[in-house]
Amino acid sequence: MVEVSADKGYISGDNLQAVVDHGATPYIPFKTNVTEKRGSELWKRLFHYYSFKREEFLVHYHKRSNVETTFSMIKAKFGERLRSKTETAQVNEALCKVLCHNLCVVIQSMYELNVTPEFWSEAA
Numbered sequence: 001m002v003e004v005s006a007d008k009g010y011i012s013g014d015n016l017q018a019v020v021d022h023g024a025t026p027y028i029p030f031k032t033n034v035t036e037k038r039g040s041e042l043w044k045r046l047f048h049y050y051s052f053k054r055e056e057f058l059v060h061y062h063k064r065s066n067v068e069t070t071f072s073m074i075k076a077k078f079g080e081r082l083r084s085k086t087e088t089a090q091v092n093e094a095l096c097k098v099l100c101h102n103l104c105v106v107i108q109s110m111y112e113l114n115v116t117p118e119f120w121s122e123a124a
Helices: 013-021 041-052 054-061 063-078 087-112
Strands: 003-005 025-027
Touching (some): 003 063, 013 025, 013 041, 054 063, 063 087
16 A cells, blocks of 8 residues: 545544554545644644645545545446355355446447557467
């Protein structure tokens, strides 16, 4: 884990510290009513980064939008629920949905961008 992006509802000293303790950088925007005076040194440091390097912060934070769009597309196409009973089967089912989504995106891109796929020939 390198980065953690979350919406404003997850901004808290405990959440920021948990992310840092696991070796990642938190990208959680601060609410408009928050000031730097509240919280620990970590809170103040991240508040300053958010306040004074907003564009750099948003580049990292907006990666979250791509992930949420992908999840939304998968749910729309393949449904929101997993039908498997066991945890292992649910993980496999979710991974299959992601694989199928990626295949659909590749196929759609082939047609929209007029790309002809080239497959490797089998090695002798």
